[in-house]
Amino acid sequence: MMAPENAGAVQPNTAALREFRLEIEEFNVEYARVLDEFDLVRWAEDFFTEDAFYRVTGRENFEAGLPVGLIYCEGKPMLKDRAFAVLETTTFAPRYLLHMNSNARVTQVGADEAIHAQSNYMVLETLVEDKTRIFQAGRYLDTFVRQDGRLLLKKRDCVYDSLIIPNSMIFPV
Amino acid sequence: MMAPENAGAVQPNTAALREFRLEIEEFNVEYARVLDEFDLVRWAEDFFTEDAFYRVTGRENFEAGLPVGLIYCEGKPMLKDRAFAVLETTTFAPRYLLHMNSNARVTQVGADEAIHAQSNYMVLETLVEDKTRIFQAGRYLDTFVRQDGRLLLKKRDCVYDSLIIPNSMIFPV
Amino acid sequence: MMAPENAGAVQPNTAALREFRLEIEEFNVEYARVLDEFDLVRWAEDFFTEDAFYRVTGRENFEAGLPVGLIYCEGKPMLKDRAFAVLETTTFAPRYLLHMNSNARVTQVGADEAIHAQSNYMVLETLVEDKTRIFQAGRYLDTFVRQDGRLLLKKRDCVYDSLIIPNSMIFPV
Numbered sequence: 001m002m003a004p005e006n007a008g009a010v011q012p013n014t015a016a017l018r019e020f021r022l023e024i025e026e027f028n029v030e031y032a033r034v035l036d037e038f039d040l041v042r043w044a045e046d047f048f049t050e051d052a053f054y055r056v057t058g059r060e061n062f063e064a065g066l067p068v069g070l071i072y073c074e075g076k077p078m079l080k081d082r083a084f085a086v087l088e089t090t091t092f093a094p095r096y097l098l099h100m101n102s103n104a105r106v107t108q109v110g111a112d113e114a115i116h117a118q119s120n121y122m123v124l125e126t127l128v129e130d131k132t133r134i135f136q137a138g139r140y141l142d143t144f145v146r147q148d149g150r151l152l153l154k155k156r157d158c159v160y161d162s163l164i165i166p167n168s169m170i171f172p173v
Numbered sequence: 174m175m176a177p178e179n180a181g182a183v184q185p186n187t188a189a190l191r192e193f194r195l196e197i198e199e200f201n202v203e204y205a206r207v208l209d210e211f212d213l214v215r216w217a218e219d220f221f222t223e224d225a226f227y228r229v230t231g232r233e234n235f236e237a238g239l240p241v242g243l244i245y246c247e248g249k250p251m252l253k254d255r256a257f258a259v260l261e262t263t264t265f266a267p268r269y270l271l272h273m274n275s276n277a278r279v280t281q282v283g284a285d286e287a288i289h290a291q292s293n294y295m296v297l298e299t300l301v302e303d304k305t306r307i308f309q310a311g312r313y314l315d316t317f318v319r320q321d322g323r324l325l326l327k328k329r330d331c332v333y334d335s336l337i338i339p340n341s342m343i344f345p346v
Numbered sequence: 347m348m349a350p351e352n353a354g355a356v357q358p359n360t361a362a363l364r365e366f367r368l369e370i371e372e373f374n375v376e377y378a379r380v381l382d383e384f385d386l387v388r389w390a391e392d393f394f395t396e397d398a399f400y401r402v403t404g405r406e407n408f409e410a411g412l413p414v415g416l417i418y419c420e421g422k423p424m425l426k427d428r429a430f431a432v433l434e435t436t437t438f439a440p441r442y443l444l445h446m447n448s449n450a451r452v453t454q455v456g457a458d459e460a461i462h463a464q465s466n467y468m469v470l471e472t473l474v475e476d477k478t479r480i481f482q483a484g485r486y487l488d489t490f491v492r493q494d495g496r497l498l499l500k501k502r503d504c505v506y507d508s509l510i511i512p513n514s515m516i517f518p519v
Contacts (some may be wrong), residue, residue, distance in 0.1 A: 018368060022191060027275045033291075057456045059442060096232060096334040098310050100275045100293055101374045102446045118379075120446055120472065124295065124310045126334040132307045137444050137470045161442040161472040195364060202449045206464075240358040269405060269507040271483050273448045273466055297468065297483045305480045 002143040012109050020106045024117050024144065027151050031103050032099030032121075035172065040083035043172065049145060049152045050087075056173060059138070071172060086170055096126040097135065097171070114154065115144040121158070123173055136162045136173055185282050193279045197290050197317065199222070200324050205290065205294075206344065207270030213256035216345065222318060222325045223249050228344060229331040232311070244331075244345060259343055269299040270308065270344070288317040297344055309335045309346055358455050366452045370463050373497050378445030378467075381518065387430035389518065395491060395498045396422050402504040402519060403485070404506065417518060418502075432516055442472040443481065443517070460500065461490040467504070469519055480506045482519055 027047075030086035034042050048054065057069035071078045118141055125135035138160030144151045158173050200220075207216050221227065230242035246252045277292035291314055298308035311333030317324045331346050364438030373393075380388050394400065405417035407459035419425045464487055471481035490497045504519050 018372070021372070026191070026194070026278070029278045032293075033278070034274055052426055070372065095217055098293060098295075098312070098334050100273065100295060100449055105372070105375045105379070120378075120444060122446060123445075124307070124334065126310070131334045132310050134307075134480075135471070137472070137478050139444070161444050161470065162478045199364070199367070199451070201450045204465075205449055206451070227410075271466060271485070271507050273446065273468060275448055297480070297507065299483070305483050305508045307480075 014039075016109075017106045020109070020115050020117070020170065021104055023151060024106070024115070024119070024142075025101070028101045028119060028121075028140075032101055036097050036099055037051075038087075038097075040086055040172070041080075043154065044076065044079040044083040047153055048079060049147065049154045050077055052076060052079065052153055053155045054079060054158075054172075055156075056160065059159050059161055062085070062157065062159045071170070082172065086172070089170065094128055098124040098126075099173075100124065113146065115142075115151070117142045117144060120144050121173060134162070136160050138173075176291050188281075190279045193282070193288050193290070196324060197279070197288070197292070197315075198219055198274070200317075201274045201277065201294075201313075205274055209270050209272055211260075211270075213259055213345070216254075216255040217249065217252040219328075220326055221249055221252060222320065222327045225249060225326055226328045227252060227331075227345070228329075229333065232334055235332045237328065240299060244343070245264050255345065259345070262343065267301055271297040271299075271305075272346075273297065274337070286319065288315075288324075290315045290317060294346060295346065307335070309333050311335065311346075349494070357433065362455075363452045366455070366463070367450055367462050369497060370452070370465070370488075371447070371450050373490075374450065374465060374467075374486075376449045378447055380390075382443050382445055384433075384443075386432055386518070387426075390425040390429040391421065392424060393499055394422055394502075395493065395500045397501070398422060398425065398499055399501045400425060400504075400518070401502075405505050405507055408503065408505045417501065417516070428518065432518070435516065440474055444470040444472075459492065461488075461497075463488045463490060467519060480508070482506050484508065484519075 006062040029046050031043070034046070039091055052075065054071070055069040056071040061068060063165050071082060073082055100122045104117065106115060107116045108116040110116065120137075120139055122137040123135045124132050126132045138158060141157040141159060142153060143155040146152070147153045160173070193202050204216070204220050207219070225248065227244070227246040228242040229244040234241060246255055246257060273295045277290065279288060279290045281289040282291065291312055293312055295310040296308040297305050299305045311331060314328060314330040314332060316328040318327045319325070333346075353431055353518040377393050379391070380392070398421065400417070400419040401415040407414060417428060446468045448466050448499065452461060452463045454462040456462065464485055466483075466485055468483040469481040470478050472478045484504055487503040487505060489501040490501060491500045492498070506519070
């Protein structure tokens with residue numbers, strides 16, 4: 001499970017892999033910051049290709065090959081719909097979120113120059129009058145492509161370990 | 174809130190930004206290690222400019238523009254005073270601290286070559302006979318300058334998300 | 347305690363230290379992934395020298411100079427024994443593990459080209475029907491050597507802060 005995708009792979013040299021790794025780290029830091037600031041409009045607009053696939057799903061479902069996810073978006077319009085839906089939700093209790101990103105690795109660079117990568121994420125949550133706790137922890141399984149010099153997500157599967165998710169799970173990670 | 178400071182900014186090329194990012198990561202690793210070893214004398218001595226500003230404050234206060242903080246130091250003498258005060262505190266129960274630093278980003282390089290940067294931190298705390306918990310999580314908002322080839326903090330705002338802080342909050346992060 | 351080992355040290359220039367740091371980060375990411383996938387056979391096979399020393403021990407024991415550890419392996423055969431023992435344990439409740447690695451630093455490069463390094467780790471654990479919690483947090487104290495172009499661990503001391511360890515402590519980190 002979570003095996004690297006090998007069809008048509010062109011494995012570049014290590015120096016190139018490191019460059020990709022460092023670039024993906026920087027991408028993830030910006031991505032996390034925008035989410036931590038609840039700027040969901042920018043999240044949907046700035047980090048994905050037009051036809052991007054985005055999903056948040058539990059590890060058990062993912063490893064069973066089930067397509068369903070707690071969040072499931074095909075294409076930017078669905079990402080934007082999701083962003084507006086969250087922003088208009090009135091049941092969203094005030095809280096702070098803080099992403100800790102780590103363990104980025106490039107698994108493969110495809111013949112089409114798509115970059116397959118993984119990394120770990122942990123989102124900390126702090127509600128008013130409560131202590132900081134782990135909201136969600138898991139792994140990003142990504143496919144990046146380059147457009148106009150910038151990396152964009154063509155696919156991001158957020159596979160979370162956390163089996164019990166607080167009520168705010170609707171929030172993208 | 175937490176907007177980049179843009180007055181007189183000179184945005185260097187990406188390669189230079191990455192160099193700064195990697196150097197700041199290395200700075201933060203040393204900084205964290207010294208704190209994890211409770212070496213507060215070195216903390217006050219080795220990481221700041223003479224006129225450095227250091228503050229630990231809650232996100233709510235910070236975003237409201239309130240100057241007050243749980244720790245507030247202007248200049249190295251105040252940092253050293255703080256270090257000695259903590260070391261002499263008898264109510265400081267034995268514990269281990271462990272910093273996890275992540276998500277470093279350079280937001281701007283000023284015309285004066287000051288480097289504005291942010292990063293996320295999480296401090297884990299383990300008290301005797303208790304399990305490891307999150308002591309404090311938040312964001313460093315920094316201004317670095319270079320002196321004699323080394324980076325030093327001219328300003329570090331530690332803006333924590335954690336609203337409920339254990340009794341040892343007096344400890345710098 | 348945890349002082350750098352200085353005998354016969356050759357301190358290379360900063361650029362070389364950064365290369366080592368980035369390479370060690372990449373090593374740790376692969377190491378962590380293999381453990382998170384419970385692939386203990388590969389863990390024992392791929393990351394250590396034949397004569398490697400591997401230990402998991404509490405910080406208190408470590409700082410007191412006590413040799414004992416919760417896990418103690420001298421040489422690859424003992425690592426493999428440990429791997430098989432864990433895999434055959436029937437009392438190992440189903441769970442997910444997720445490593446967050448951070449704060450890697452090279453402390454010294456020896457005259458024998460051994461690389462002494464440290465880093466912080468946190469292992470998150472999620473049991474079925476339970477929320478994600480901190481399983482273990484601590485510091486790797488490592489000695490790496492290069493064989494056939496690849497870094498391998500000649501020594502890894504996993505010094506954990508966590509004083510209360512869940513029942514699965516037998517699992518390597």
